[in-house]
Amino acid sequence: MHDAYEETSILNISVQIESMAAYDDNLLIGTREGHLLMYNVPSVSDDNHKLELLRHSKNFNKKRITQIDVIPEYNLLIILTDNIICVHDLNSLNFQQLYQLQKTRGATLFSLDIKPNQIINGEKHTIVHLCVVVKRKLQLYKSKGKKFETFNDLELTVPDIPRELSWCGETLVLGFRGLSYTILDLNGKTKELFPTGKSPEPSVTKLSDNSFVLGKDSQSFVMDTRGELIQHNPVKWSDTPSAIAWDDPYLLGIVHDRLEVYTTEGCLHIQTIKDLNKARLIYRCKQGKVFVASISHVWCVRAIDVTHQIRTLLEQTQFQLALKLTSLSDISEEEKVKQIYKIQTLYAHHLFRSKRFQEAMDQFLKIGTDPYEVIMLFPDLVTPSSNNPEVSDPTLPKLQDHDLEKGLRALIVFLTEVRHKLMGDSKAKDKDNIKEKSLIEGKKNMTAVATEQLLKIIDTTLLKCYLQTTDALVAPLLRLNHCHLAEAEKTLLMHQKYPELIILYQTKGQHRKALELLEKHAKENDSSLKGTARTIQYLQHLGKDYIDLILKFAGWVLNEDPEQGLRIFIEDIQEVEQLPRAKVLDYLLRCHKDLVITYLEHVVHVWEDTNLLFHNVLIHQYKEKCLACMSENATPAEKQTAQYIRQKLQQFLQKSEHYMPETVLVHFPFDNLFEERAIILERLARHQQVISIYISLLNDVPKAIEYCNKVYTRYQKNADKQKQSNGADEVYVMLIQQLLKPDDKENLMAGCSSEIQKTAQPDLEMALRLLEEHAAKIDPLKALEILPDNVSIGRIRHFLEVSLQEKLNAKRRIQVLKGLLYAEHLQVQEQRMHYESQSVLMTEFNICPVCKKRFGNQSAFARYPNGDIVHYSCQDRKA
Numbered sequence: 010m011h012d013a014y015e016e017t018s019i020l021n022i023s024v025q026i027e028s029m030a031a032y033d034d035n036l037l038i039g040t041r042e043g044h045l046l047m048y049n050v051p052s053v054s055d056d057n058h059k060l061e062l063l064r065h066s067k068n069f070n071k072k073r074i075t076q077i078d079v080i081p082e083y084n085l086l087i088i089l090t091d092n093i094i095c096v097h098d099l100n101s102l103n104f105q106q107l108y109q110l111q112k113t114r115g116a117t118l119f120s121l122d123i124k125p126n127q128i129i130n131g132e133k134h135t136i137v138h139l140c141v142v143v144k145r146k147l148q149l150y151k152s153k154g155k156k157f158e159t160f161n162d163l164e165l166t167v168p169d170i171p172r173e174l175s176w177c178g179e180t181l182v183l184g185f186r187g188l189s190y191t192i193l194d195l196n197g198k199t200k201e202l203f204p205t206g207k208s209p210e211p212s213v214t215k216l217s218d219n220s221f222v223l224g225k226d227s228q229s230f231v232m233d234t235r236g237e238l239i240q241h242n243p244v245k246w247s248d249t250p251s252a253i254a255w256d257d258p259y260l261l262g263i264v265h266d267r268l269e270v271y272t273t274e275g276c277l278h279i280q281t282i283k284d285l286n287k288a289r290l291i292y293r294c295k296q297g298k299v300f301v302a303s304i305s306h307v308w309c310v311r312a313i314d315v316t317h318q319i320r321t322l323l324e325q326t327q328f329q330l331a332l333k334l335t336s337l338s339d340i341s342e343e344e345k346v347k348q349i350y351k352i353q354t355l356y357a358h359h360l361f362r363s364k365r366f367q368e369a370m371d372q373f374l375k376i377g378t379d380p381y382e383v384i385m386l387f388p389d390l391v392t393p394s395s396n397n398p399e400v401s402d403p404t405l406p407k408l409q410d411h412d413l414e415k416g417l418r419a420l421i422v423f424l425t426e427v428r429h430k431l432m433g434d435s436k437a438k439d440k441d442n443i444k445e446k447s448l449i450e451g452k453k454n455m456t457a458v459a460t461e462q463l464l465k466i467i468d469t470t471l472l473k474c475y476l477q478t479t480d481a482l483v484a485p486l487l488r489l490n491h492c493h494l495a496e497a498e499k500t501l502l503m504h505q506k507y508p509e510l511i512i513l514y515q516t517k518g519q520h521r522k523a524l525e526l527l528e529k530h531a532k533e534n535d536s537s538l539k540g541t542a543r544t545i546q547y548l549q550h551l552g553k554d555y556i557d558l559i560l561k562f563a564g565w566v567l568n569e570d571p572e573q574g575l576r577i578f579i580e581d582i583q584e585v586e587q588l589p590r591a592k593v594l595d596y597l598l599r600c601h602k603d604l605v606i607t608y609l610e611h612v613v614h615v616w617e618d619t620n621l622l623f624h625n626v627l628i629h630q631y632k633e634k635c636l637a638c639m640s641e642n643a644t645p646a647e648k649q650t651a652q653y654i655r656q657k658l659q660q661f662l663q664k665s666e667h668y669m670p671e672t673v674l675v676h677f678p679f680d681n682l683f684e685e686r687a688i689i690l691e692r693l694a695r696h697q698q699v700i701s702i703y704i705s706l707l708n709d710v711p712k713a714i715e716y717c718n719k720v721y722t723r724y725q726k727n728a729d730k731q732k733q734s735n736g737a738d739e740v741y742v743m744l745i746q747q748l749l750k751p752d753d754k755e756n757l758m759a760g761c762s763s764e765i766q767k768t769a770q771p772d773l774e775m776a777l778r779l780l781e782e783h784a785a786k787i788d789p790l791k792a793l794e795i796l797p798d799n800v801s802i803g804r805i806r807h808f809l810e811v812s813l814q815e816k817l818n819a820k821r822r823i824q825v826l827k828g829l830l831y832a833e834h835l836q837v838q839e840q841r842m843h844y845e846s847q848s849v850l851m852t853e854f855n856i857c858p859v860c861k862k863r864f865g866n867q868s869a870f871a872r873y874p875n876g877d878i879v880h881y882s883c884q885d886r887k888a
Contacts, residue, residue, distance in 0.1 A: 012280055028290070083154070136152065165193065190205070245276065257337060268301060556592055700740070745787075
């Protein structure tokens, strides 16, 4: 694919290389002859930076140096020679041996696990674990400074001698010749994996503290410490590699005389470096620097400049690998963030052009791309303007049919996620914490105005997308939207989505446009807005601030369907109840008078409004309705209606406490509706006129008697009879007088002609019977005044006896009451004299028991019932 590394031959020696290790820019070589060499290999290979031999210990050991490794933090050199582990000082001239681990005699292999910067007791330390293979035993050691001590006296037994060994965190990975790989934790728990395959030699390469690579023939499998595959696709070499090293993100393997380079993610073959004659050892020194060695030759394999690699990878659309290299590069964090964002953006655009729309949108969302840039990928969704003319990108794919729908659905998901984040929707599902974090950070400096503008673009675009994919979602979007009004209006009209257009107008406060559209489509048979229902519902929810608009557009609804149209003003909805009722009433009186009674009945009876205006007008409307239906030309149905309305009028006049009888009475006729007039006059306490109506006009004596009984009963219940009688105590006298002289001009109802009232004749017998039945309620003097002179005493004997007895009883009650009051008066006087007989002697020696001070000449004092005297100001402080 591309050149990730370049090799340089740095060393050709006469001795045979047996083992190799490196740290920083230093290379350590152990030979079969027991020599130990240390070289400095500069990072840059030129005339000014050449290989330098730092130390050469020819007499280091007589045996071959099987394995070598370095602990730079402690300047320790760990060597396996003559089947024993030796620890040497790395800084001494001849690598002086510090000590041997005697228990490791017979060792064939070891592995180090170095963990720098570990916090212990608040201090940073480097922790080193050492595992040594001694035949079928695994010995574990832990560093304590430069000393190695056995790790909890732990020694593990395995079924065979391991040929490969590696630490992965707290887990050991073992490879046996011709057997299966095994993972082993420090508690001795093992898990057998898969066999090594046709090639008996195992291969174990550590990637991180929880992942490693195992070889099986010409394949390498990436696994975790639980023994599970991290990815199912293995790295496939051209042949079985003899040695493997990991230099993130590449896996380097020696295959015959070649060095093959692969990635673990995607298992891509990157490069093959040839002509490494008989190479058999490989060791990673640091990031981007690997040493390869044969028996006598050493090559330094250096990574090519990351910037050059990234440029090449981007040309080859290998974005993931480019991102990995960027994250591993040594550029500043600020530059690294910018570079990563740029690559991720290119990757997202590549996905889009490859028609992998959902993946592209997920990538845009992850990096927090400006939504407008994403929308621009769909030119048909962008409306060109003078400030932003349409510029067609020739590299964008022409989306049609299925591809267009797929792209729009992916865009909907992207815009919906962005919309939720911008609107602070805490209930939106957080699918990815990285997405949320990136999006919030990308928008945190955005002003409120910019946010509103962005929401306007997003919602308008969502509207267009829904109309082309799922139009059922248009209405829910419009109920809480930030759409651009003109653009959204144009789009909805183009698609003939009139109900949705109504919702748009409503949310944008364009109520007049909405109502005009409803009126226009109400009479169209094929329209979804046909009829008055939508207009009624719309007007009901406008509220009192739009009363003029409501009254303007309620007219055609009331003309079309008066019964349903009146729901605009009487529905049990908060907005309807809060409408200015006086203004509604005035409108109905002027334009729809037939609906006034129904409206006022709802206001008075359902909403229980006590406003005098509504009660007065309702009475007036009842009266007008009655008179209209009681005319000479009225039909039987109208007459029946008049009877029903009169019944309602009479009940309302009797029960309502919130109309003004004086005002109402003025508008009532004198030649009709006499019973209703009597009820109003009763409210005004004009008893004489009420009785005159019942006797002279209606000739209904029982009704008059019933009225008198009711008035007198109410009078008796009145606590202050003298002040509030209003003639109620004389109501029976008035009735008798009316019975005796029904045509008396003084008793005639004001406003009525004598012809109308001459319907009753004097009835002496009824008058005398009333005197007997209600003798106790009638003043005898006034009764005698109105009785004719020719009535004998015998006829009124019973009345006189009852009256006299009532007066005597009243006199006796008054006398008893007088006596009781006098006795009470004497008791009060006696009690007064008792208290006045008590005296208090105040001298200059009296002391207040509260403040312990003497009473001065001008002191005010208080005396308690027990006789204690205190200052007036001290009385509240006395316990």
